[in-house]
Amino acid sequence: MDILVIHLFNALLYASVLFLIAGGLSLIYGVMRIVNLAHGNLFALGAFITASAVGQWFAGSSSALLFLLLPAGAVGAALIGAILEPTLLRPFYRRPEEYQLLVTFGILMILEDLMRFVWGPYPVSATTLFEQMGRMKIGEWIYPRYNLLVIAVGGIAAVFLWAFVYRTRFGVLLRATSQDMRRASALGVNVNRVYVLAFTIGCFMAGLAGAIIVPGQSAVLGMGVDALVLSFIVVVVGGLGSLEGAMVGALIVGLLRETAISLFPELELAVLYLIAAIVLLVRPAGLFGRAT
Amino acid sequence: MAGFGLAGMAHAQEKPKGTIPDKPFKIGHMTFFTGAGAVLGEPMYKGNLLAADEINAQGGLLGKRKIEILKADEAAGTDANTKEMRRLKLSEKIDLFMGITSSGNSPALGPVAEELKLLTMFVDGCTDFLFDKAVPNPRYIFRITNIQSADGSTCAVGVALTWPEVKKVAHIHPDYSYGRNCFDHFSIVTKKLLPKAQNVSEAWPKLFSTDFTPHITKTLAAKPDLLVTSLWGGDYNAFYKQALQHGLFEKMKVATTLAFGSAPHSVGRDHPEGVLTGVHSNYHFTYPAGNRWPANKTFVEKYKAKFNEYPNFQAEGAYTSTYALKTAIEKANKLMGGWPDDEAIISQLEGMMIAGPGGYVYIRPDNHQGYKDAITGFSKNVPEYPFPILDPDRIITIPIRNITAPPGWPKGDPTSTYRWIDQTWPQVKTA
Numbered sequence: 001m002d003i004l005v006i007h008l009f010n011a012l013l014y015a016s017v018l019f020l021i022a023g024g025l026s027l028i029y030g031v032m033r034i035v036n037l038a039h040g041n042l043f044a045l046g047a048f049i050t051a052s053a054v055g056q057w058f059a060g061s062s063s064a065l066l067f068l069l070l071p072a073g074a075v076g077a078a079l080i081g082a083i084l085e086p087t088l089l090r091p092f093y094r095r096p097e098e099y100q101l102l103v104t105f106g107i108l109m110i111l112e113d114l115m116r117f118v119w120g121p122y123p124v125s126a127t128t129l130f131e132q133m134g135r136m137k138i139g140e141w142i143y144p145r146y147n148l149l150v151i152a153v154g155g156i157a158a159v160f161l162w163a164f165v166y167r168t169r170f171g172v173l174l175r176a177t178s179q180d181m182r183r184a185s186a187l188g189v190n191v192n193r194v195y196v197l198a199f200t201i202g203c204f205m206a207g208l209a210g211a212i213i214v215p216g217q218s219a220v221l222g223m224g225v226d227a228l229v230l231s232f233i234v235v236v237v238g239g240l241g242s243l244e245g246a247m248v249g250a251l252i253v254g255l256l257r258e259t260a261i262s263l264f265p266e267l268e269l270a271v272l273y274l275i276a277a278i279v280l281l282v283r284p285a286g287l288f289g290r291a292t
Numbered sequence: 293m294a295g296f297g298l299a300g301m302a303h304a305q306e307k308p309k310g311t312i313p314d315k316p317f318k319i320g321h322m323t324f325f326t327g328a329g330a331v332l333g334e335p336m337y338k339g340n341l342l343a344a345d346e347i348n349a350q351g352g353l354l355g356k357r358k359i360e361i362l363k364a365d366e367a368a369g370t371d372a373n374t375k376e377m378r379r380l381k382l383s384e385k386i387d388l389f390m391g392i393t394s395s396g397n398s399p400a401l402g403p404v405a406e407e408l409k410l411l412t413m414f415v416d417g418c419t420d421f422l423f424d425k426a427v428p429n430p431r432y433i434f435r436i437t438n439i440q441s442a443d444g445s446t447c448a449v450g451v452a453l454t455w456p457e458v459k460k461v462a463h464i465h466p467d468y469s470y471g472r473n474c475f476d477h478f479s480i481v482t483k484k485l486l487p488k489a490q491n492v493s494e495a496w497p498k499l500f501s502t503d504f505t506p507h508i509t510k511t512l513a514a515k516p517d518l519l520v521t522s523l524w525g526g527d528y529n530a531f532y533k534q535a536l537q538h539g540l541f542e543k544m545k546v547a548t549t550l551a552f553g554s555a556p557h558s559v560g561r562d563h564p565e566g567v568l569t570g571v572h573s574n575y576h577f578t579y580p581a582g583n584r585w586p587a588n589k590t591f592v593e594k595y596k597a598k599f600n601e602y603p604n605f606q607a608e609g610a611y612t613s614t615y616a617l618k619t620a621i622e623k624a625n626k627l628m629g630g631w632p633d634d635e636a637i638i639s640q641l642e643g644m645m646i647a648g649p650g651g652y653v654y655i656r657p658d659n660h661q662g663y664k665d666a667i668t669g670f671s672k673n674v675p676e677y678p679f680p681i682l683d684p685d686r687i688i689t690i691p692i693r694n695i696t697a698p699p700g701w702p703k704g705d706p707t708s709t710y711r712w713i714d715q716t717w718p719q720v721k722t723a
Contacts, residue, residue, distance in 0.1 A: 003513050010505045017503075112326060121330030122528035123554050127533050131562070141512065144537035147505065216534060217502035220526035224330035226500060261506040262513075265494050269467060289547055 002139025013147045015254030016154020017209050020236035021227050023161065023246040024205030030241035031178045031198040034100050036088065038107035040228025042080065045111060046073030046210030047219035048119050054215065055126025058219045063132050070129065070211055075237040078200050078209025080111075090192070098256050108224070116221055125218035146216050157205065158247055164201075165243065174198060178241075228286050238278045239289025248287060297328050308622070310629030319614075322364040322401075323391040323415075323606075328500040329367060331525040331554045332393045332606050336415050337363065337441030339610030340601050341548075347614070351569035352432075353621050354460065354631070357513045359403050362386065365723045366393060367439040370400045377401055381615075382409045382599060388413065393606070395419035395440060396467045399426035399526070405433050411634045413617065415609040418572075418590025419469055420707035423659040427701060432634070434437035434641055434655060436662040437605070438692065439479045440470060440572050441709040443549040445695040446573040449521065450643035450688050451547050454568065455518065457650075458545065462516035464531070464593060466523055469495065473524035474549050476706050477713075481695075484717040492516050493512040502530040508538045516544050522570075524550035529626035532563055542565070552576060552671070556602045556679065571682070573666035573690075574605035575650035578681045605650075616655070619646055658699045 027041045050073035054066050079113040084107065092099045132181040133145040139164075163217075177194045185191045209227075210219070230253070238249025253272055260271040267274075279286060299585040321340055324333030346361040360478040362384055379619050380386045389405060389412040392398050396419025403410040404425055414422075414435040416456070427433060452456060465471030475494075482489050493514035495507035502521075509520055509532075519540070523531050528551050533539060541564040549570035554561060556577060577592050591611065603611075620640035625633030632640075642657035653664045667689050669682030697712035704711035 003509070006509050007506070013505060014503060033522050065646075115315065117324055118329065118370075119336040121325075122558050123528060125533065125560075127562075129557070130537065131535065141509075142539035144534070146537070154387055169533065213502070216537075217530045218501065218526055218533070220328050220500065221326060221330055222500055225327075228499075258506050261495060261497075262510050265496050265510075266362065267499050268496055 002141055005138055006141055006143055008145060009151065011251075011258040012151045012154075012290030013254075014257060015250040017213050018153050018155055018230060018234050018253055019154050019247050019250035020212070022148045022231035022250055023243055024159070024202035024209075025231050026235050026238070026241055026243060026246040027205070028199055028202035029235075030243070031174055032089075032093075032195055034093075034104070035097075036199075036202070037104040037201070037228065037229065038084070038111060039104075039206050040114070040226070041108050041111035041223070041224035042077040043206040043210040043227045044115060044219065044221075045080065047214045047223060048115055048210075049073040049076040049122060049207070050120070050211035051214045052125040052217040053126075054128065055124060055212075058064075059128065061125075063129065066129055069148070070215075071208060072209030074204050074208035077114030077210070080163060081203025082196060082200045084203075085196045086192070089173065089199070090195070108228070112221065113210035114222065118213040119219070120223060123218045123220045126214055127218075128215070130215040133214040144216065150212050151249070153208070157208065158199065161205075161243060170194075170197070180187035183231040229273070233272050233276045237279045238285060239286025242288040243288070245286055245288030295301050306622075308354040308356070308625050310429075310625070312354045312631050314352075316354050316360040316361060317357040317386060317388070318360050318386040320362045320364060320377070320384065320386040320389045321391045322366050322376065322380075323361060323387070324367050324393050325365045325417075327367040327612070328526055329393055332416070332604070333366060333391075334395065335555070335604045336594070336606035336610045337361075337393060339415075339603060339607035342595055342598055342607075343611045343614035343618075345598075346492055347618055353376060354553060354619060354625055357631070358708055364391075366397060370397055373397055374404045375408070377404050378408065379551070381410045382483060384552055387411065388617065390610065391415055392417035395421070395473075397510045398422045398435070402427040402430070402433050408432060411637065415611045415613055416606060419473065420709060423471070423661055424703045424708050428659075430660040431638065433658040434616075434618070434662070435652060436609045436655075438664060439478045439661060439696060439709070440473045441707050442573040442666050442692065442695055443470075443522065443570060444479075445481050445709070445713070446472040446668050446688075446690055447474070447549045447568065448478045448481035448485065449549050449690055450568050450570075451518065451520075451545075451694065452482070453688065455545050456486065458486060458518045460490055460492045460514070460516040460518070461489050461513050462495075462511045462519045462544070463491065464495045464497065464504070464511060464519065464521040464523060466501075466527060467496035468499045469683055471499075471522050473707070474520075476710055478520055478711050481714050483716075484713065484719050486569065487719055489518075492521045495540075497527070499527070501527060504531045504534050505538075508535055508540055512538060512540060512543065518545045518547060520547050521551075522549040524703075525554040528554070529560075531654040532559075535565070538563065549573070552680075552682065555606055556681070557603060557677075559679050561673050563671055563679060565670070565680070565683075567671045569671045569680075569682065569688075570668045572605045573668060574664070576667065576682050576686065577604070577608075577667065579601045579667060579669070580651065585649075586653065587647055588649040603649075608649050612646065612650070612653055615648070616644060616653070617639060618642060656699060663692045663696065665692050666668055666672040666695060716718050
């Protein structure tokens with residue numbers, strides 16, 4: 001029984017991180033209709049920045065300071081996002097989608113090389129916080145407390161995001177722009193401002209995912225591309241452009257992966273693609289997607 | 293040449309015979325410069341670079357031909373890699389192709405090199421498949437690192453020597469050729485040496501994952517005596533940190549094939565001691581220790597001075613490959629005079645025994661595979677290094693002929709060595 005609780009925690013841990021990444025990707029697509037291929041490396045950038053801040057620059061500081069520094073990666077990724085959108089993406093909105101794919105893919109590669117240039121080829125870790133939070137007993141099993149923090153951050157982010165999109169004035173503008181950009185613009189919405197903010201929030205979420213996992217895992221080159229592929233599976237299942245979809249998609253992927261690893265280890269990789277394929281066959285727009 | 297070592301090095305300072313052209317000797321070095329594989333690729337390139345710089349400081353190969361290295365990124369993917377190999381040969385006119393980390397790439401590039409008649413030294417890409425199946429009768433390609441099957445076998449022999457009481461075994465391996473190969477060879481060797489041992493759990497995480505929580509939970513739930521894992525690089529580092537917080541190391545013995553292989557300095561002092569920590573059965577910079585094998589001492593010192601880090605097995609492999617080439621060229625020149633053609637260089641590489649930093653490497657003439665005695669050991673923290681090393685008092689070395697199929701052994705599935713172990717090793721009798 002206790003082991004089931006642990007399996008559930010594991011699934012939620014994975015789902016939380018996936019939700020943050022895929023939620024950001026989906027938010028950006030929902031508002032701006034851009035599939036941001038660079039998204040994966042904003043996640044990786046968040047991981048590297050936090051790893052450096054916590055594990056190198058301020059290593060040895062009090063754990064309170066280290067906890068405060070944890071979101072550094074999210075802030076860093078958001079800043080990059082705030083610069084990228086007006087400079088590199090905005091000129092391409094009127095062009096066909098292929099241009100946006102090419103540009104965002106180019107940014108993905110440039111960011112990858114940038115990270116290698118700054119941090120070198122070796123993994124960067126920052127495990128102090130992961131270790132300091134210690135371990136807890138669940139029945140006869142030991143479980144790292146830090147994982148619960150990650151789950152909590154994922155949950156809180158989901159609530160905040162929901163409140164932001166559905167309960168604030170800016171959320172209304174966001175949804176209006178998402179539904180009909182021209183009409184919103186004609187009604188006086190500053191679309192450029194909405195776009196840059198939506199993009200920045202999306203990047204913040206990706207960076208936060210990277211920042212929050214780094215103490216328990218590590219920052220490695222190539223992690224961004226992996227995360228991008230996984231978050232595509234999530235949005236394929238949940239529906240691109242839908243936050244609810246990203247959340248449900250992340251939960252499905254998290255639970256399925258956990259089940260596959262314990263019961264059918266050989267299927268760990270295949271099961272995620274299988275579920276994406278099934279959803280595409282049955283509901284091509286995803287569980288929460290709007291057919292356009 | 294100073295300090296490199298013994299065999300084949302004695303003639304280095306002799307004047308070459310005949311006239312030697314002074315055009316640069318071009319090496320196309322393909323390895324991982326980007327992506328998670330760069331943790332292995334970068335040191336490989338550095339090993340090649342260190343050797344080339346040393347040779348160039350002496351005037352170059354045969355005192356005349358400076359080595360020029362052209363970099364190519366293995367992370368481009370197998371198809372792009374084969375195209376790049378063709379381009380390097382046909383457009384850049386490279387004299388030698390070197391490098392390769394991934395076992396997925398060497399079997400694809402091997403046949404292309406043979407077709408192009410391109411002299412090639414694979415530093416790694418160590419799959420048995422290359423010389424078992426992809427290129428069973430190589431002419432132009434050589435490989436320096438130990439064959440992959442040595443990893444699983446070395447680990448299993450280490451376990452049988454150290455923990456013969458093990459009954460329940462759990463596995464966590466990355467789901468690609470290396471992980472599968474380690475699993476197969478660990479299993480066949482334990483079938484012979486520890487017949488009572490049973491597999492109780494398997495987990496196959498994706499290569500380059502960083503979340504191993506579910507695999508750890510599954511392993512713990514199976515309550516094994518021993519966990520065997522072939523995770524490496526960033527994967528292994530993330531794994532052991534998470535395993536620590538799950539109390540995994542307190543509940544079972546742990547044996548690995550490559551834990552200290554990728555970047556010796558990237559593992560923290562929090563790593564538990566007494567874990568069987570593999571180094572790809574090839575090399576760890578602390579062995580042979582001290583002045584017991586001066587070639588290693590000087591190699592480590594020079595590498596540390598140049599790159600401010602410690603060499604891994606890839607660095608040692610590329611360094612040794614470069615000197616094997618130099619030795620072959622010098623021997624061929626001595627026999628024939630002038631700059632030797634590829635056929636002459638090949639004839640000298642075949643059957644060569646060379647002393648590298650890690651020990652003797654023998655290049656078998658029939659399959660062009662390098663063989664050196666396999667090594668593994670146990671993690672231990674010592675005052676001299678800020679990271680754990682192999683316990684100097686408990687190194688395990690295994691004569692390579694004891695764990696690899698001999699010349700002439702029929703090729704078989706999954707590997708020749710697997711079949712050879714299955715058919716020829718006696719099974720330990722249990723009471």
